[in-house]
Each structure stands twice: as C-alpha cells, then as structure tokens.
Amino acid sequence: MTSLKGISAEMWPYLRMTVPPGAESIKDLEITPGKMLFHSRIYLFGFLPIDHSDLTLIEIRDGEGFVEESPMGSMKLWRHDRRVVTTANGSRIIDYLTFEPRWVKGVTAWFIHTVFQHRHKVIRRRLNEISA
Numbered sequence: 001m002t003s004l005k006g007i008s009a010e011m012w013p014y015l016r017m018t019v020p021p022g023a024e025s026i027k028d029l030e031i032t033p034g035k036m037l038f039h040s041r042i043y044l045f046g047f048l049p050i051d052h053s054d055l056t057l058i059e060i061r062d063g064e065g066f067v068e069e070s071p072m073g074s075m076k077l078w079r080h081d082r083r084v085v086t087t088a089n090g091s092r093i094i095d096y097l098t099f100e101p102r103w104v105k106g107v108t109a110w111f112i113h114t115v116f117q118h119r120h121k122v123i124r125r126r127l128n129e130i131s132a
Contacts, residue, residue, distance in 0.1 A: 002026040009126070010119040016046040017053070033058055050074070074108070076100040093123060
C-alpha cells in the first residue's frame with residue numbers, strides 16, 4: 001500500500017505519476033499529516049502531461065489504510081480514503097473517493113471509475129501471485 005512502484009503498477013497503463021528520485025516507498029518520505037509529501041506530474045498513458053498533484057496524506061493507518069487529500073490542477077477537491085478490512089476469506093480493499101473536477105465532470109467521473117476498477121484488478125492479481 002505504500003510502495004511507489006506498486007502505486008504506479010496499479011495505475012498503469014492509464015496514468016503515470018512522477019515521484020521523488022530515490023524514493024521507493026511513501027515511508028521513505030517524511031510524513032507530516034496535512035503537509036505535502038511531494039509534487040507529482042501526472043501523465044495520461046505514460047507520456048501525455050495532463051495534471052499535477054501535491055500529494056498530501058491527512059491520515060495513515062499502518063496496514064489499515066490512509067486518507068489522501070491532494071491539491072490537483074484538474075480538481076477543486078480530491079479525497080481518497082482507502083481502507084483495508086479483514087474478512088473471513090482474507091482482506092477487502094475499499095476506496096472511498098470524493099472529488100470535484102474543474103471541467104468535463106461526466107467524462108472525468110467515468111475515467112476515475114475506470115482507473116479505480118483497474119487498480120483493484122491489479123491489486124487482486126498481485127495478492128493472488130503472492131499467496132500462490
């Protein structure tokens with residue numbers, strides 16, 4: 001959940017985010033709740049610059065999730081609350097998203113939904129490979 005390579009793998013091929021040189025995990029960075037961790041450029045399909053984000057964690061719950069509220073060029077509001085819940089069969093990842101796009105709201109909502117469906121498929125596949 002904190003691996004920057006893992007986060008990148010979740011978003012690929014739709015999006016690519018830049019990260020600080022040498023950082024492999026969010027835990028490599030100095031985390032102060034509510035303070036920007038780093039500035040990131042966001043590329044559509046890995047090469048087309050479409051946005052930027054000042055990645056900001058409001059809360060981090062070790063092994064249980066996080067709350068991210070990052071100022072973004074394309075959003076008036078972006079809040080991503082990820083929770084990892086223990087179930088009888090293992091774990092369940094739940095993403096609560098609150099966002100307000102600055103423009104093309106319908107297309108943006110569809111795209112974010114598509115990206116997060118993809119992210120969950122990647123996570124399931126990665127966890128199945130680990131447990132096999």
